[in-house]
Amino acid sequence: MAYEVLVESSEPGVKIQVNGEVVGNTPLTLKIFGDPDGTFHDFGDYYYTIQALPVRTNQFVQTASFRTGHLMSGEDRIPRRVYFDMNQPPPAYGPNAGYGAPPPVYGGPPVVVGPRIYFGPPVYWGHRRRYYY
Numbered sequence: 001m002a003y004e005v006l007v008e009s010s011e012p013g014v015k016i017q018v019n020g021e022v023v024g025n026t027p028l029t030l031k032i033f034g035d036p037d038g039t040f041h042d043f044g045d046y047y048y049t050i051q052a053l054p055v056r057t058n059q060f061v062q063t064a065s066f067r068t069g070h071l072m073s074g075e076d077r078i079p080r081r082v083y084f085d086m087n088q089p090p091p092a093y094g095p096n097a098g099y100g101a102p103p104p105v106y107g108g109p110p111v112v113v114g115p116r117i118y119f120g121p122p123v124y125w126g127h128r129r130r131y132y133y
Contacts, residue, residue: 003038005030007086008063009052017051026052032078039075042069052084059086 007016009026016023019031034041040048045068052062056123062084069075 001034001036003032003034003081005032005051006081007050007084008081011055011059011088013100014055014084014086015053017049017053019045019049035075035080038077040066040078042068042070042075044070045072046073050082052086054086060088060090062086062088063090075112 007028007030010028014026016026016028023030030050031042031070032040045070048066048068050064054060063083064084066078067074
């Protein structure tokens with residue numbers, strides 16, 4: 001199904017890119033193909049990305065990313081309207097993080113409790129070719 005999405009910005013005439021391809025200047029109407037339930041269609045990429053490129057100095061590139069459900073990942077609903085405020089600075093740690101959010105933590109130091117009770121990634125101990133968990 002085709003859905004029409006209105007793309008606007010705080011300043012008219014901003015160049016809009018969709019997945020790296022220039023599609024026009026704001027205000028414009030995008031035709032996005034999606035599933036009947038109103039979510040993005042899996043077209044082979046994990047994200048459907050809309051970017052607004054600044055026209056003047058002291059403006060910032062604005063990005064809106066939507067999940068497509070590729071390979072059983074999550075999928076987002078197709079919005080009716082996308083608005084870009086060109087004077088808003090980008091987030092501190094990526095397009096989906098809040099301002100001042102810490103970077104994601106992947107694990108941490110392994111924890112050893114007592115003799116050979118280990119919580120963490122697998123570790124090779126001793127001359128036997130076995131991994132202990």
